[in-house]
Amino acid sequence: MSTLVLLLITGVGLGALYFLVASGLSLIYGLMHVLNFAHGAFLSLGGLLGWEVGRRVGDGTWGGLLVSMLVGMLVGALFAIVTELVFIRRLYNRHIEQVLVTVGIGLAAVALFEGIWGSDPIITTKVPWLRQTTEVVGARVPNHIWLLIGVAVVVLLAIVLFLRFTRFGLVIRAGVENRTMVTALGIDVRTAFTIVFAIGGAAAGLGGVLASVYYGNVSAHQGTSLLIYAFIVTVIGGLGSLTGAAIASVLIAVLQQLANFYLGGTGDLIIVLALAAVLLVRPSGLLGRAA
Amino acid sequence: MSALLHVEGLRARVGGQQVVEDVSLDVADTGVTALLGRNGVGKSSTIKAILGIIERDGTVEFDGRPIDRLRTDRIVRQGVAYVPEDREVFASLTVEENLTLATRQAAPNRGLVDELFPELRERARQRAGTLSGGQQQMVSLARALLNDNRLLLVDEPTKGLSPRLVGEVTRVLRTAAEQTPMLLVEQNLQVVREIAQDVVVLSGGRVVHRGAALEFLDDQDLVHRHLGVAA
Numbered sequence: 001m002s003t004l005v006l007l008l009i010t011g012v013g014l015g016a017l018y019f020l021v022a023s024g025l026s027l028i029y030g031l032m033h034v035l036n037f038a039h040g041a042f043l044s045l046g047g048l049l050g051w052e053v054g055r056r057v058g059d060g061t062w063g064g065l066l067v068s069m070l071v072g073m074l075v076g077a078l079f080a081i082v083t084e085l086v087f088i089r090r091l092y093n094r095h096i097e098q099v100l101v102t103v104g105i106g107l108a109a110v111a112l113f114e115g116i117w118g119s120d121p122i123i124t125t126k127v128p129w130l131r132q133t134t135e136v137v138g139a140r141v142p143n144h145i146w147l148l149i150g151v152a153v154v155v156l157l158a159i160v161l162f163l164r165f166t167r168f169g170l171v172i173r174a175g176v177e178n179r180t181m182v183t184a185l186g187i188d189v190r191t192a193f194t195i196v197f198a199i200g201g202a203a204a205g206l207g208g209v210l211a212s213v214y215y216g217n218v219s220a221h222q223g224t225s226l227l228i229y230a231f232i233v234t235v236i237g238g239l240g241s242l243t244g245a246a247i248a249s250v251l252i253a254v255l256q257q258l259a260n261f262y263l264g265g266t267g268d269l270i271i272v273l274a275l276a277a278v279l280l281v282r283p284s285g286l287l288g289r290a291a
Numbered sequence: 292m293s294a295l296l297h298v299e300g301l302r303a304r305v306g307g308q309q310v311v312e313d314v315s316l317d318v319a320d321t322g323v324t325a326l327l328g329r330n331g332v333g334k335s336s337t338i339k340a341i342l343g344i345i346e347r348d349g350t351v352e353f354d355g356r357p358i359d360r361l362r363t364d365r366i367v368r369q370g371v372a373y374v375p376e377d378r379e380v381f382a383s384l385t386v387e388e389n390l391t392l393a394t395r396q397a398a399p400n401r402g403l404v405d406e407l408f409p410e411l412r413e414r415a416r417q418r419a420g421t422l423s424g425g426q427q428q429m430v431s432l433a434r435a436l437l438n439d440n441r442l443l444l445v446d447e448p449t450k451g452l453s454p455r456l457v458g459e460v461t462r463v464l465r466t467a468a469e470q471t472p473m474l475l476v477e478q479n480l481q482v483v484r485e486i487a488q489d490v491v492v493l494s495g496g497r498v499v500h501r502g503a504a505l506e507f508l509d510d511q512d513l514v515h516r517h518l519g520v521a522a
Contacts (some may be wrong), residue, residue, distance in 0.1 A: 174381045174392055180344055181379045185393045185434065186367035 001063055002138035006260055008135065011254030013145030016152030017214055018248035020207030021223075021230035023078075023159060023242055024200020030176040030240020031189075031196050033095065034088055037102040039204055039230070040223030041109035043077050046072035046118055046205025051124055054209075060125035068209045069151075076205020077198040084197035090188065106224065108229045113220035121217035130213060144213050145276050151210060155203055163242070168195050220232055236278045236290020246285060292462025295320040295442055295472050296341070301349035303333075303340035310336040311347070312496030318442065323464070323473045325483045325504060328493035329519055334476045335376050337493065338444045339472075342366055342373055354441070368395065370441035374434075376476070378427040386411055386430055389419050392435035398494060404433045409465050409486055425456040432463055442471040449482055480520070484508050492517045 021043055028036050054068030083105060091097045130147060133140035163169035169194045182189050204223070211226060212218035232254050237244030254270045255274060256267035263270065278285060294317035303311035311333045318324045321485055326334050335504050340347035343363045351359040351376065356482060358366050363489050367373065390404070390411075405412055408429040414422065419430055428448060449457040457479060467473065467485050483490065483504060490507045492500035498506065500517055514520065 074419060108422060170384070170388060170392055174388075177381050177383055178379060180363075181375065181381070182392070184344060184367060184373045184375065186364050186395050186438075187392070188362075190363045197425045 003261070004137035005137045005256045006141060008254060009141045011140065011257035012250055013148040013214070013253075014254055014257065015250035015253030016148040017207055017211055018154060018229050019152050019231050020210065020254055021226050021244040022078075022233040023087065023155065023201045023228055024197075025234045026240060026242060026245040027159075027172070027176075027196050028200050031047075032088070032092070032193050034098050035095070035102070036088075036200070037099065038083055038105035038109065038226070039102075039200065040104050040225075040227030041113075041186045042076040042083075042204040043208040043211065043226060044110065044113055044203045044221035045079055045101060045208070045223075046076040046201075046221055047208025047212050047222055048113060048220070048252055049075045049188070050205070050209040051122070051212055051218045052104075060127055062127055063075060065127055065209075068212075069206055072139070072205040073202040074205070076208065076243070077202040080197040080201020080204070081194060084194050087195070088195070088211055106227075109218050110224060118158055119220060121215075121219040121222075123217050124212045126213060126216065128241070132182055150215060151206065155206065156242070159199065159203075162199070165227070168192055173270050192255065205220035218242065232275050236275055236285055238285030241285065241287040244285055244287030293320055294318065295350040296474065297350070297384040298337075298341060299350040299352075301337065301340055301347060301351065303336050303345050303347040303411060303431060305336065305345050310345070310496060311340050314340075314349075314368035314493065314496070314498055314500065316491045316498060319489060320470060321470055322488040323468045323486050324489040324491060324493050326474060326476045326493065327480075327483065327518060329517075330478075332493045333496040334493055335446050336375070336496075338476060342371065366390055367471065370439070371436035372438065372440040372443050372471075373433050374443065374445040376446040376450065377425065378424070378431040380419040380427045380430045382418065382420070384419055385416050386422070389430050390433060390437060393437055395438045399437040400439070401437070402440065404468050407436065408433050423442055425459075427451050427461060428452065428456070432460070432467075436467055440471050443467060443471050446474055446476045447478060448475075449477065449479050450470045457482065464465050480514070480518075 003095050011176045019212060021039065025039050028034050054064040054070045058064035066220035081219035088098060093102060093157065130144040132143050134143055152207050163173055171182060171187055171189065175192055179189055208223065211222050233248045234245055236252060237248030250269050252274065256271050259270035260267035296318035299315045301311055301314040302309065314337050323324065326332050326337065335347060339345045341351055343366060345359065350357065353369060353371065409432055410426065411429055417429060438475065447458050452460060461482050468486060475487060487504040490502060490504045491498055494517060
């Protein structure tokens with residue numbers, strides 16, 4: 001029983017990490033129809049620079065972690081804004097070129113990060129409380145899982161409130177549904193594109209810092225590894241659906257944890273099978289709109 | 292009468308296919324100019340090309356100034372409102388959100404919209420996707436009439452509506468045209484007869500006739516030849 005509880009809660013924690021990456025991917029695709037393969041680079045840079053600044057403020061302290069998270073968000077958002085303004089904006093509706101450019105940015109960024117920080121993972125120091133565990137129904141749950149879940153819930157709520165109660169949020173929700181008609185109402189949708197990229201980049205940068213907490217290290221490749229899972233989650237949740245991404249993140253991560261424990265480390269295989277099943281039965285994803 | 296909108300040698304493509312061959316037309320600065328033609332001759336594409344929604348080349352001048360290189364949103368902000376074929380309301384947004392999104396000016400014409408479409412006020416919190424076709428058309432028209440426009444581009448506003456709703460929409464269009472000139476794509480020739488002063492007829496992506504609306508509609512041979520129906 002306690003093992004199952006542990007697997008479920010750590011699964012939700014991992015799902016929280018997936019959600020931070022997938023939320024941006026989903027919003028960006030939903031509004032702009034851009035499959036952003038550079039998204040992992042936003043995460044890696046957020047994690048690396050967050051760690052660099054955070055450890056100078058206070059290695060293994062709450063203050064240092066808080067600064068890391070703020071720097072990660074800022075760096076992720078800035079990287080995303082520059083990517084959108086310099087590269088993506090010139091390539092609207094040219095999907096093949098967008099894929100090529102974002103793949104190129106992703107590869108070049110990782111090479112650059114390796115040049116600066118090396119290719120080996122860098123061990124990070126956790127806040128003491130995050131190294132401890134909390135007992136839940138007999139299961140000893142690592143405390144960093146609570147941090148991941150808490151931050152993901154706050155990010156989800158913040159994005160939902162932004163989309164629900166601001167003018168830009170209204171433009172983004174309408175744009176996800178019918179971008180051409182938004183433009184035909186006299187709205188310069190490019191500003192919304194930049195904002196969506198910034199939100200996605202900030203969430204990914206924050207995810208980079210939290211990934212370093214979850215894995216206990218930070219590396220140039222962290223974003224690339226998580227990007228694969230984030231794409232799977234985004235497709236299963238339904239491209240463009242934030243709620244779908246949140247639900248799919250938790251489902252997939254829990255499934256992965258259970259399969260890894262009970263089915264001999266087959267978590268990755270199981271989630272790829274889950275992706276195939278969803279694509280066969282419901283190609284638009286759990287909450288996506290039919291094409 | 293002078294031309295508010297001047298189109299010369301307009302060509303447009305969709306997915307690499309030429310949908311507007313060579314259209315030249317003028318829209319008067321008062322009243323309604325109807326754009327007619329059989330299905331698939333490029334009427335809706337002409338309107339989309341004027342707005343830059345689809346890839347186009349040729350000359351488009353609005354109030355004497357070229358707009359053929361401007362983005363769609365900038366053309367619209369000059370006062371060119373668009374009511375698309377098939378309404379294209381934002382289904383997941385409420386009626387109120389659809390209207391809020393369309394508002395471009397500090398003091399929108401809510402009084403006019405409420406007067407013309409009292410039902411929308413009652414359905415302000417209803418998702419637009421759950422409205423009937425006629426109600427969605429009201430939202431689509433209301434979005435255009437909220438702002439002080441200088442030209443309305445209206446694409447098949449009575450398509451798929453019941454006779455009662457066609458009469459209602461015609462009344463709204465007549466009221467709107469008293470304030471703002473209109474380029475109207477319309478298959479219902481009775482509606483054209485009631486509100487249009489000029490017609491431009493397309494065939495094969497080109498203009499084959501232009502002139503006074505009533506003269507055209509009263510010429511059965513001409514109507515039958517270009518539209519394949521009786522007026």
